[in-house]
Amino acid sequence: MDPVPGKSGISRKSFVNWLLGTSLGATLAAALYPVFRFVIPPEVAEAPVNRVLAAKLSELPLNAGKVFRFGSKPGIVVRTATGEVRAFSAVCTHLNCTVQYRPDFQHVWCACHNGHYDLQGKNLSGPPPRPLEVYKVDIAGDDVYVTKGA
Amino acid sequence: MRLLDTLWKALDERLELAPLVEFATHKEVPQHRHSWAYYFGGLTLFFFAVQVATGILLLLYYRPTAEAAFESVQFIVTRVPFGWLVRSVHSWSANLMILAAFVHMFSVYLLGSYAKPRELTWWSGFLLLGLAMGFGFSGYLLPWNELSFFATRIGTDMTSKVPLAGPWLLTFLRGGEEVTGATLTRFFGFHVAVLPMLSAGLLGLHLGLIQRQGMHVPGHLAEEARTRKPLRFLPNFVLREGVVWLFGLAVLAALAAFFPWELGNKADPFASAPAGIKPEWYFLFMFEALKLIPATVLGIEGELIGLGAFAVGGLVWFLVPVLDRASAHGRRSRLFLALGWGVLAYLVSFTVLSFLGAFQ
Numbered sequence: 489m490d491p492v493p494g495k496s497g498i499s500r501k502s503f504v505n506w507l508l509g510t511s512l513g514a515t516l517a518a519a520l521y522p523v524f525r526f527v528i529p530p531e532v533a534e535a536p537v538n539r540v541l542a543a544k545l546s547e548l549p550l551n552a553g554k555v556f557r558f559g560s561k562p563g564i565v566v567r568t569a570t571g572e573v574r575a576f577s578a579v580c581t582h583l584n585c586t587v588q589y590r591p592d593f594q595h596v597w598c599a600c601h602n603g604h605y606d607l608q609g610k611n612l613s614g615p616p617p618r619p620l621e622v623y624k625v626d627i628a629g630d631d632v633y634v635t636k637g638a
Numbered sequence: 639m640r641l642l643d644t645l646w647k648a649l650d651e652r653l654e655l656a657p658l659v660e661f662a663t664h665k666e667v668p669q670h671r672h673s674w675a676y677y678f679g680g681l682t683l684f685f686f687a688v689q690v691a692t693g694i695l696l697l698l699y700y701r702p703t704a705e706a707a708f709e710s711v712q713f714i715v716t717r718v719p720f721g722w723l724v725r726s727v728h729s730w731s732a733n734l735m736i737l738a739a740f741v742h743m744f745s746v747y748l749l750g751s752y753a754k755p756r757e758l759t760w761w762s763g764f765l766l767l768g769l770a771m772g773f774g775f776s777g778y779l780l781p782w783n784e785l786s787f788f789a790t791r792i793g794t795d796m797t798s799k800v801p802l803a804g805p806w807l808l809t810f811l812r813g814g815e816e817v818t819g820a821t822l823t824r825f826f827g828f829h830v831a832v833l834p835m836l837s838a839g840l841l842g843l844h845l846g847l848i849q850r851q852g853m854h855v856p857g858h859l860a861e862e863a864r865t866r867k868p869l870r871f872l873p874n875f876v877l878r879e880g881v882v883w884l885f886g887l888a889v890l891a892a893l894a895a896f897f898p899w900e901l902g903n904k905a906d907p908f909a910s911a912p913a914g915i916k917p918e919w920y921f922l923f924m925f926e927a928l929k930l931i932p933a934t935v936l937g938i939e940g941e942l943i944g945l946g947a948f949a950v951g952g953l954v955w956f957l958v959p960v961l962d963r964a965s966a967h968g969r970r971s972r973l974f975l976a977l978g979w980g981v982l983a984y985l986v987s988f989t990v991l992s993f994l995g996a997f998q
Contacts, residue, residue, distance in 0.1 A: 527810050529820065557908045560816055564910075578910070582941060583928075584795035585788055588910030599911040600792055601929045602997075615931060617939040 534559070542575060542634040545627060553589025553596070558634065562586050563623060565632055568607055569594055575634040576609045577621035587620070596620065665852075665871035670859040673869075675745035677882045678738055679848075684883045685735035686841075688890065689773070692728040693830065700780070702826035704819030707782035708904040715901060722898050729899035731890055732774055736920050738886070739767050740985075747978045751854035752958055753965035759851070762844040764956050769837050774918055776829040782822055787905035789917045790825070791817050799945050818907070857968045916992070923988040924948060926997045955981070 498506075537559035548554060551569040555562050555578050564578035566589050576596065578586050585600035595612065596605040603614035610619045624635040650656055667676060699718060701710040714721035743763065746752060752760035779790045794817065798808040813820030855863045869875050917925050927948075931940035954961065954977075964971040991997065 528806070529809070529813050555908055555910050562908045582933075583792045585791060585911040585915075586909065599913045599915050600788060601925075611933060615929060615933055615940055617933045617941065 538637065539633055539635045541631055542625075543632045545573070545630045545632055548573070548632070551591045551594060555586060555588070556634070558623075558636070563634060564589065564596065564620075565625070565634060566596065566607065572607075573625050573627060573632055574607060574609075575623040575625050575632075576605075577623070579620075580616055581611065581618040581620065582614075582616040662872050663870075665849075666868035667853055667871055667875045668855045668863040668868050669866040670855065670862040672745075672749060672856070672859060675742075675749060676853055676875075677879055678742035678745060680879045681882055681886050682735055682738040682742055683841075684886055685731045685738055685890070686770075686837075688731040688887075689728065689735060690834070692724050692731065695724050696728060697830065702780070702823050704782060704822055704905075707780060707822055708901075711781045711901060715898075723894060726894035726898045727890060730893045730897075732777060733919070734886065734890055734893075736767075736770055736774060739770055740920070743767060744978065744982055747958070748975070748982075749854070749856045750962075750965055750970050750975075751856070753854075753962070753968070754959065756847070756851060756854060757959040759844060759847045760959050761956065762840050762847065766837065766840050766844060769833055769840065771920065773829060773833050773837075774920065776825040776833065778918060779822060779825045780829065781901060782905045783902035784905055784909070784912055785902055785915060787817060787907065788911045788915055790821065793917070793921075794821070796945055799942055816907070857970065919989055919993075922992040923985045926988050926992045929997055951981075 540556065540558055540563075542556040542558075542563060542565045543554050545567075548565065548567045550567055550571060553564055553566040555564050557563075558577075562578040563575060564587060565573065565575045567573050576587075578588075580587050580598040580600065580603055582598065582601055582603050585598050587596050587598045587603070587605065589595075590597040593604070595607055596609070597603070598605075598614070598616065601615050603616040604612040605616065605620050606612050608619070609622045611617070621636075626633040626635065646655075667673070696714065699710055699714050699721070701707060711725065715725050716722075718724075746760070746763070775790075775793055779786045794808060794811045797811060798804040800807055809815065811821070811824065812818070813824045869878075916922065924944075928941060928944045931944045933940050935943050958974060959965065962971050962974040965974070
């Protein structure tokens with residue numbers, strides 16, 4: 489029905505269409521919002537891990553490395569050829585792979601896209617854009633403790 | 639036979655099937671020197687059917703949890719009668735399906751069959767290839783072995799680079815911040831429920847469009863197609879397609895039997911990525927290119943540039959029926975033809991060179 493001259497500019501038909509359209513939109517939104525929220529898992533409260541026992545010194549020969557569990561992420565502890573012990577995040581800054589120590593290169597290497605890091609965690613070559621996060625190392629007897637945020 | 643006749647009459651009376659049979663018997667497939675290209679879509683469909691059948695069989699034993707997935711696949715390949723064969727066929731057929739889909743796509747592209755009025759067929763086919771790669775990516779993780787674990791870490795990390803939605807996408811795909819058992823359960827859901835449902839719908843549309851519009855004859859082959867006698871769809875083309883399917887089955891059976899698919903070692907989230915890690919062959923072109931891009935280019939992270947370039951490339955490929963304006967008027971654009979050959983040369987050379995170890 490056309491709008492009545494001099495009265496409101498909205499016809500009855502367009503009003504009903506608007507009402508149905510918005511109702512349909514609201515119904516869809518009401519159905520989709522819980523779905524949208526459901527697919528993202530709830531945050532699980534985890535005690536923050538700042539310090540872990542990463543390795544036993546006696547198990548770590550010269551020029552070798554070991555990947556250890558640091559909370560939910562992997563870390564890597566390295567004993568250099570000169571006997572120094574260093575630790576880094578083992579998560580490659582390129583695309584999230586887990587790095588390893590290569591005794592033949594005498595530095596840290598990522599197998600996924602051939603990324604190289606030196607013994608300070610600095611990205612040497614290949615695609616990694618940033619250095620590895622460096623952790624503080626404390627040695628107590630035979631125990632190698634690694635602390636984050638040092 | 640009388641029983642079949644009676645059944646047919648009963649169905650025809652209720653559903654009016656005669657016009658469909660009439661359509662099928664009068665349908666013709668044009669013949670020219672490139673009509674071989676018409677068989678690869680059907681071959682892709684054949685491998686898809688094999689995937690559905692073997693996938694259902696694997697579902698009888700597979701358990702989608704981080705604790706049990708690897709062991710359940712191990713059980714399938716070592717203890718279940720013919721389990722090794724069913725799993726090997728499923729893995730090989732997945733790869734052959736992608737290969738057939740690529741051949742199909744490039745033949746369609748290079749013959750200019752994406753042109754108006756077949757844009758929707760091109761777009762639905764593009765999306766189907768995307769779904770097939772999604773099947774490959776999600777299925778790769780399901781045995782929960784070392785290679786699949788790291789391939790999933792890399793692949794899902796790439797989605798985190800998407801502007802704005804990246805972090806949300808990463809959490810959505812992984813079911814958390816890291817690749818864990820939650821990711822495996824999700825990927826299983828995508829692999830056996832979400833992707834099959836989407837594929838069924840799109841496949842119906844794709845096949846329906848082809849039936850509605852008929853086979854495309856490229857402009858430069860129109861004269862040849864006019865002078866040669868077309869092939870009747872029923873029974874000639876169907877029988878020939880059957881021969882192609884039998885050939886596909888023979889290749890599949892030989893590969894599955896003589897080169898059983900490896901299971902590898904169980905994934906350990908706290909172990910280093912093994913040397914020689916590679917994704918499935920159809921992601922190698924991207925994998926190797928990402929290796930070659932420097933860490934930073936003009937102050938921007940190399941990986942962002944690489945992934946951005948692939949996203950733009952994919953978009954151009956998708957929009958080619960619209961971008962190639964000459965194609966709508968039945969002409970071939972040299973630029974888009976060169977683009978097609980260039981993309982094909984890039985994909986083939988990077989994949990082959992990767993297999994030959996040229997990027998070590």
